[in-house]
Amino acid sequence: MSTVIMRLTASDFASYHRPTRCDLRVFLRHRQEQEAEPGPYEIVLRRLGLRHEREHLATLGAFASISSASLDEQVKKTADAIERKVPVLYQPAFLAVEKISGTDVEIVGVPDFLILDGNSYVIRDSKMALRIDEENHPEILLQVQLYGWLYEKSCGAAPRGLQVYAGTGEIVTIPYDGGTAALRELERLLTLKQLSTEPYEPVGWSKCLGCGFTDRCWSKAEQNGDVAFVYGVDQSLARTLYSQGVRSRRDLLARFDVASLSEVRRPYGNREQRDGKAAEPFRSSCSDRTT
Numbered sequence: 001m002s003t004v005i006m007r008l009t010a011s012d013f014a015s016y017h018r019p020t021r022c023d024l025r026v027f028l029r030h031r032q033e034q035e036a037e038p039g040p041y042e043i044v045l046r047r048l049g050l051r052h053e054r055e056h057l058a059t060l061g062a063f064a065s066i067s068s069a070s071l072d073e074q075v076k077k078t079a080d081a082i083e084r085k086v087p088v089l090y091q092p093a094f095l096a097v098e099k100i101s102g103t104d105v106e107i108v109g110v111p112d113f114l115i116l117d118g119n120s121y122v123i124r125d126s127k128m129a130l131r132i133d134e135e136n137h138p139e140i141l142l143q144v145q146l147y148g149w150l151y152e153k154s155c156g157a158a159p160r161g162l163q164v165y166a167g168t169g170e171i172v173t174i175p176y177d178g179g180t181a182a183l184r185e186l187e188r189l190l191t192l193k194q195l196s197t198e199p200y201e202p203v204g205w206s207k208c209l210g211c212g213f214t215d216r217c218w219s220k221a222e223q224n225g226d227v228a229f230v231y232g233v234d235q236s237l238a239r240t241l242y243s244q245g246v247r248s249r250r251d252l253l254a255r256f257d258v259a260s261l262s263e264v265r266r267p268y269g270n271r272e273q274r275d276g277k278a279a280e281p282f283r284s285s286c287s288d289r290t291t
Contacts, residue, residue, distance in 0.1 A: 005097070010109040010143040012189050013182075017139035019210040023192050024201035028213055030193040035212030042210070045128065053112055053126035056165050060115065063088035071095065071108065082114070082121065082155060089114040089121075094150035100187050103194070107186065111147040112165075120160040123147045128167040132174075140164060141174060142182045149179025202228035202238035225249050240266035 015026050029035075038046070057063065064086045068074040074093035081089050093110045114121040125144055129137050144162045151159045162174040192199065203221045208214045221228060225248035228238040241264070246252050256264075 005104055005106050006190065006193065007106045007108060008100075008186050008190060008193075009107070010111075010146050013139040013142040013146075013185065016185075016189060017137075020207045022201055022207075022211065023199045024217065025211060025213060026189055026192045027195055027198050028216075033213070033216070036215060038212075049126070049128045052128055052165075052167065056126055057090060057113070060088045060113065063090045063113075065090045066092045068093075074110075078114075079154065085116060085119075087116045094147070094154050096150055096153040098153075098183075100183070100190055103190065105186075105190060107146070107150065109143070109147045109150045111144070114151075117160040120155075120157065121151070122161045122163055123151060123159045124163040124165055124171070126165045130167045132164045132166050132172040142185055144174050145177060145179055146182035146186070148176045149182060152179070200239070200242045202226065202233075202235050202242070204228065204235060207235070227252050236266050237264070240264060 012026065015029050016022065064081050066074055066077045066081060066089050068077060071093060072095075074091075075095045078089065078092035078094065081092070090113060091110055092114050093108070096107050098105055098107055111123050112126045113124040115124055123144065125140070125147070127137075127140055129140060131137065132140055134141060144164060148159050148162050158176060158178075162176050164172045164174060166172050201217070203217055203226065208217060211217075226238075227233055227241050227246055227248055228235070230249050230252060233241070241252065244255075244264075246255055252261075
């Protein structure tokens with residue numbers, strides 16, 4: 001009897017980071033839960049992204065399109081084209097089997113372009129983002145780093161370079177770290193996919209806007225009276241309270257008053273801090289314990 005191998009992909013980074021960081025979105029997509037259809041704005045962005053990609057492709061000269069209905073065939077065509085030193089490959093595919101945290105996984109990546117440079121290739125991905133950096137788009141850096149690692153696993157040598165064709169029209173160079181950061185992040189995402197029950201993820205208006213699971217998560221949080229709906233509870237505090245068994249507004253009122261809540265220590269950067277003055281918005285709520 002064959003064993004089903006877990007698959008991790010470069011797009012998993014985007015699942016976690018976009019539109020904002022969310023553990024639950026990774027979990028739900030892995031289980032193929034129904035998402036809302038993309039809205040008009042998202043559809044326009046996708047069309048612009050494809051146009052941006054194809055306009056750049058047109059500047060690269062003759063190319064081989066590696067796309068295929070079958071991933072295995074796409075991977076094989078990529079290997080053959082690299083061996084023949086085809087100057088430009090469009091939508092090549094890489095697949096490697098790796099053990100992460102004791103689990104055998106398939107890792108898949110499909111960069112936009114491979115461009116021959118001497119005896120090796122530059123990996124270049126097309127993105128509409130204007131700022132290609134850790135602060136604004138960590139998922140892009142992780143994707144491109146993973147492509148580099150997959151290329152090295154497949155070809156036995158590191159790529160000539162890693163690049164992003166940004167929305168500004170600029171070619172941004174990404175220093176290759178051997179895939180260290182990408183594999184570390186994949187290990188964490190693998191843990192999320194392997195969970196037997198969904199992880200807690202506090203909702204937030206600006207945080208959830210644009211996610212395909214917004215209605216699903218928002219309605220569930222409302223039904224449960226999620227503590228994240230309480231005025232003054234930010235994402236960090238909601239997680240801290242949840243870890244202490246405080247799941248709802250009712251739990252909060254039963255467990256804390258303003259003084260005791262102000263002593264709760266929650267993560268703040270690389271350290272912890274007391275809630276302090278942030279507990280003041282609870283004064284009126286904590287005085288009404290029948291709500």
